[in-house]
Amino acid sequence: MQGCVFTLGLGEPNLAGKPVLEYDRVVRPHELHALKAKIAPEPKTGYRNKENEALFTIHQILESWLCAASQLLTRLNNRIEARNWEAAASDCWILERVWKLLADVEDLHLLMDPDDFLRLKSQLAIRAAPGSDASSCFRSRALLHVANATRDLKKRVPCVLGVEVDPNGGPRVQEAAMRLFHSRRRGEGEEAGKVELLQAFQAVEAAVRRFFFAYRQLVAAVMGTAESSTNRALFSPAEEMDPLAQMFLEPPYFPSLDAAKTFLADYWVRRMAGDGDSASSRRS
Known part of the structure; x- marks a missing residue:
């Protein structure tokens, strides 16, 4: 306060x-x-399912935060276009926290009574579209929009680094990332906020993957393993998997940043090894 x-x-x-x-x-x-409206009894049995209100509240909270995330992504993209790197990095870290919050909200399903929830699930026909193996979370258009918009942040990396993607597939973006990470003047002048923004990009990717992985485990815990497609990825070709399983097989959203850090780590390993050899030769 x-x-x-x-x-x-x-x-x-x-x-x-x-x-x-x-x-x-x-x-x-x-x-x-x-x-708040009182829980309406079932027409035939007169049973009042207490989890009806809980389920309604959980999904209202989810949709509210997804709406906030959508607006946050719009502001984030505008700030990147305006080259306001520090403000964009701040928004990106907020987005990462929102994805973690969404996972926490989903976990509220674990507090529901299993019998009442599964009874309600059967009445509401909570399942994927007929003939589809897609997970229930993909019924939410807002979630799909936010997930796709978050994934599209990878298209902003060349803009942040100030380079264009090589049409021939060369490592132009990767080299620019390595120069930025290894520069002595990183974080100063026009470079201020760039490293923080790129780090936030990858933190958001980790939060998104963590959300969907946790969702899969949540479905198995709340609805039973029959509702979860946990083992299908072991036996099905990629094109026949549900979108949730395909998500875990996707390559990194930011391969250039990943490669830049890999080569930078190798550089420092070789550098430290070279310094150690020089020191030992001087002592001898």
Whole structure:
């Protein structure tokens, strides 16, 4: 709360003399809860499934954060085009946190009663499209949009490095990344924020893969292994796999950055080995 222009008056010391925001006058929790519709009983049995409200709330939270992620990606791309690298890096790290938050929200399914949830799942027919092995998460258009937009960040790497992709497949982008990572003036002048942005790109990729891997494990834990396509990747060709399985077989989103770090690591190994040999020869 230190960065806020007001205080909620919840006991923290108000040394700066900030105005107190009376939250109950702005948002009244009891009135919000009163707006919630009561759980409707099933037509035939009259059973009231308590997990109906929980499932609805979880998906509302997910869709809200996906909407925020979509807007964040738009701002991130605009800042990259404006060459505001430091602000873009900040947005990218926020995006990484959003993907982690989405995984945490999905984990709330583990708190639901298994019998009530599976009963509700059967009633709602929660499954992929008929004739498709796609996982349930791909029913969300918002999730697909955010995942694809996140993957498209790889197209921004040449812009950040200030080079164009070699049409002949040469290592132009990789060499530019190596020069940036190894430059003595990295982080200064026009290069300020570039390294942080490239690091954030790869952190977001890791968060996306972690989300979908965790989702697969979640499906197995909540719905049973029959609903999970965990073992299909071992026996099916790539073109017959569901999109979730294909995602784990995709190459890195940022192969040029990956290759640049690989060669840079090899450079330092050879450099340290050479320095060690020189020191031992001088001692002898």
